[in-house]
Amino acid sequence: MFPRIPQHSYVLASHWYNFNKIKVNQTVLIKHPQYGLLIKNVAVVDKNNLIWCKGENSSSITVEKLGPVSKQQIIGKVLKIFIKPN
Numbered sequence: 056m057f058p059r060i061p062q063h064s065y066v067l068a069s070h071w072y073n074f075n076k077i078k079v080n081q082t083v084l085i086k087h088p089q090y091g092l093l094i095k096n097v098a099v100v101d102k103n104n105l106i107w108c109k110g111e112n113s114s115s116i117t118v119e120k121l122g123p124v125s126k127q128q129i130i131g132k133v134l135k136i137f138i139k140p141n
Contacts, residue, residue, distance in 0.1 A: 059111055060094060063139045068131035077106055077126065082133040085124055090116060094133060 060066065068084040077083070077100055085093045085108065095108035098118055105123035110116065 060136050061138055065137040065139070066094060066133050067135040067137070068133050070131040075132075077129065083108065084130040084133060086128050086130055087121070087124065088128075090121070092130075093121075095121070 066084065077097055079097050079099065081097050083095060083097060083106075085095055087093050093108075093116075095110055095115075097106055098109040099107040101107065101123065105125060106129065107118050107123050108121060109118045
């Protein structure tokens with residue numbers, strides 16, 4: 056999610072968010088089975104309620120490579136970004 060979330064930054068994510076509807080363009084924290092913990096933007100919620108996510112950086116994992124994730128894989132919605140001072 057660089058440059059919006061620089062390396063060594065902290066994020067505040069709410070797991071209570073999992074009880075609400077996931078919407079396109081929301082930033083979420085994902086526990087992906089292959090890539091581990093990721094912060095991505097929701098691109099599409101398909102008709103099977105699978106969530107397709109994308110990054111903001113051109114070197115980010117592609118939507119197709121990342122594949123869909125289930126709502127259970129979403130840890131929470133990113134509420135706040137804390138950037139480490141230089």
